[in-house]
Amino acid sequence: MKRYPTVKRYPTVLTIAGSDSGGGAGIQADLKTIAALGAYGASVLTALTAQNTQGVRGIHPVPPDFVETQLNAVFEDITVDAVKIGMVDAGAVAEVIAMVLDRYQPTQVVFDPVMVATSGARLIRDETVEVLWQTLFPRATLITPNLDEAQVLVGWPIDSLEKMKTAALELVQRGCRGVLLKGGHLLGPRLYDVLALEGEEVPQVFESVHIESANVHGTGCTLSSAVATYLALGYPLAEAIARAKEYVAGAIEAGREVTTGHGHGPLNHSFSPQKMQLFS
Known part of the structure; x- marks a missing residue:
């Protein structure tokens, strides 16, 4: 095969997550976001889901050995500048991901621990949570739990900004390098997210305005x-x-007044597409 000399490359994000056949969350939302913000997206599937805007109909896990095969295929060929991890519902898959992260040492890892469905149902077993504490949490630059997921991790209710700060600091003390605790589930006209980092005693608070919309499927991803x-x-x-x-x-x-499906629709990921950037 003829090879051509190159002097530039795309900044690249690898997303490790489950698919969403409805296109609003998971791998599909990740790749749309990465492209919209001017980077190149690679992907590794941890599970296939049958879902749409109205809910999930089925989940088909990808075997851990094939997750590893996908990971090696990407890392062996493409320079990865950051990794995003989403749905990991099996301890064996978490262990494989941790092993590969140790092998290739990506500098930036963001882990969105999907643990609780919108309905409030638990999506992950207690024993799997324990594996995450031993494998992915300490290897992530940042974890991004929402309130329901943070409550699973700390074991007590979080219903105020002050409790969010306490919970985020506790998660760091228990071994996370960085925690962005998302407060979107707190009712009110203002939204608060709390960032706690290893070695810092005072968390940073990000404040924003609540946007009323039925189309918020895939926001966390x-x-x-x-x-x-x-x-x-x-x-x-x-x-x-x-x-x-x-x-x-x-x-x-941008997606607030758009109808996609008959349930909770997706965001408009392409509302402000940026030109693909290049690294020298």
């Missing part, structure tokens, strides 16, 4: 993949989070 993309583009963590929040707010606003 979109935010975490946007943070990973901005990290891949070279932004410091706090600025990457701020920019990612601005992107998500714009995507919600």
Whole structure:
């Protein structure tokens, strides 16, 4: 095969997550976000789901050995600037991902731990949560739990901004390097997200305006993949989070009056597409 000399490359984000056949969340939302923000997206599937805007009809897990095969195929060929991890519902898959992260040492890893469905149902077993504490949490630059997921991790209710700060600091004390605790489930006209980092005693609070919309399916996937993309583009963590929040707010606003399906529709990921950037 003829090879051509290259002097530039795309900033690249690898997303490790489940698919969403409805296109609003999971791998599909991640890849749309990464492209919209000017980077190149690679992907590794951990599960296939049959779902649409009205709910999930089935989940088909990908065997751990094939997850590893996908990971090796990407890392052996493509320079990965940041990794986003989403749905990991089996301890064996978490162990494989941790092993491969140790092998290739990506500098930026954002983990969105999917644990609780919108209905409130638990999506992950207690023993799998324990494996995550031993494998992926300490290897992630940042974890991005929502309130329901953080409550699973700390074991007590979180119903105020002050409790969010306490919970985020507790998660760092228990071994996480960075925690962005998302407060979107708290009722009120203002939204608060709390960032706690290893070695810092005072968490940072990000404040934003609540946008009323029925089309918020995939918001968590979109935010975490946007943070990973901005990290891949070279932004410091706090600025990457701020920019990612601005992107998500714009995507919600742009998709607020659009109808996709008969349930909770997706964001408008392409509301402000950026030109693909290049690294020398």
